[in-house]
Amino acid sequence: MSRKRKQQHKQQRRRRTSSATGEISNAATTGSLSGVAVAEKGLSAGPKEFWTKVAFIPGLLLITLVLYLGSKPGGSTPIDLYNRGPVILVMAAFLLLVIGIGWSLTHRPFLQQQRIWPFVALAGTVGFGSYPFPYPTSYAERTGSVVFDLPVQGEWLVRWGGERWRENAYRLFPDRCRAVVLEALPTESKDAGDKVSSTPTTEGLADSPSYGRKVFAPADAMIVAALGELPDRDSRAGFQRGRELGNYIVLEVAAGEFLFLSNLAPGSLLAVPGDRVTRGQELARVGNSAHSPVDRDPHLCMHLQDTPVPGRGEGIPMRFDSYSTDRAGGALGLLRGGVNEEGQKVGERIRPLPGSGAE
Numbered sequence: 001m002s003r004k005r006k007q008q009h010k011q012q013r014r015r016r017t018s019s020a021t022g023e024i025s026n027a028a029t030t031g032s033l034s035g036v037a038v039a040e041k042g043l044s045a046g047p048k049e050f051w052t053k054v055a056f057i058p059g060l061l062l063i064t065l066v067l068y069l070g071s072k073p074g075g076s077t078p079i080d081l082y083n084r085g086p087v088i089l090v091m092a093a094f095l096l097l098v099i100g101i102g103w104s105l106t107h108r109p110f111l112q113q114q115r116i117w118p119f120v121a122l123a124g125t126v127g128f129g130s131y132p133f134p135y136p137t138s139y140a141e142r143t144g145s146v147v148f149d150l151p152v153q154g155e156w157l158v159r160w161g162g163e164r165w166r167e168n169a170y171r172l173f174p175d176r177c178r179a180v181v182l183e184a185l186p187t188e189s190k191d192a193g194d195k196v197s198s199t200p201t202t203e204g205l206a207d208s209p210s211y212g213r214k215v216f217a218p219a220d221a222m223i224v225a226a227l228g229e230l231p232d233r234d235s236r237a238g239f240q241r242g243r244e245l246g247n248y249i250v251l252e253v254a255a256g257e258f259l260f261l262s263n264l265a266p267g268s269l270l271a272v273p274g275d276r277v278t279r280g281q282e283l284a285r286v287g288n289s290a291h292s293p294v295d296r297d298p299h300l301c302m303h304l305q306d307t308p309v310p311g312r313g314e315g316i317p318m319r320f321d322s323y324s325t326d327r328a329g330g331a332l333g334l335l336r337g338g339v340n341e342e343g344q345k346v347g348e349r350i351r352p353l354p355g356s357g358a359e
Helices: 003-043 049-056 059-070 076-106 113-130
Strands: 156-160 180-184 214-216 223-228 248-253 257-264 282-285 302-305 324-325 351-352
Touching: 003 351, 049 076, 059 076, 059 113, 076 113, 248 282, 257 282
Parallel strands: none
Antiparallel strands: 156 180, 156 351, 180 302, 214 282, 223 248, 248 257, 257 302, 324 351
């Protein structure tokens, strides 16, 4: 009898051991599956988060804006959109990106399937929208209706001019996207007639080969606006918004075409609004009154646009005639300037021909 009881006790212990082992195995299996489920849940798409619902809007609006500007519709609306649109959309995308990062950090796991593409879209919008692209003027395929003489005497360097990136640093400004900037060459000495009677308002400007040089009317025109009392800018001073042109004269050279001659010396203007001027008539002197974000030294800037209001028009390419150059100036007489990869000035050297308006 005792032997039988011993066998029964052994069988009961075996059953308990087998049951415990099964429970442990089931628990391990359940825990493993739970871990997999948690991992899958982390990468799976959960309920839509508020910031992901609007993350694509700034990018879509930016693409729409670029396509609209690329169609070159002309007028004031594209100018306003070009100046303000990318900035507003980039700021909106950056704000949403910050909100998305903050939300993801407080609602783990950070990397979820529904968040990946919104992050990519917002980062792409910030990067693409921050890249400067030139203003696509509606006049890109044609030039102004007037062929201009050079407004200066002697030999000059075309500092900026043309439509390519390295040729013209003003391509980012709608009104001056086809501007031409001239600098007198150091080899060109000033005679008594090329010196400003008054002392330059900023020390050192008188030594510049450009400062004080005469500026002439490059075509018959009507003076429609002028500003001549702003002081010269110190070359070491920072940029001051609202004085990008400095002192200037605006000439109406044809219907809907207005030529700006800017960065003129204070007190040097010889014409006032309402005056009619003829080609080759002296108008002012070169100064350094403009607060240009591109050029700090004395120079003459000229650009043609479709309104007489500074900063509120589209740039129009200009044609020139009656000048010599050290290279081909192009079939339409377009002046070309710019820099090379090392930042050296590589613009063409020009001089008005004898018998032209300025000579």
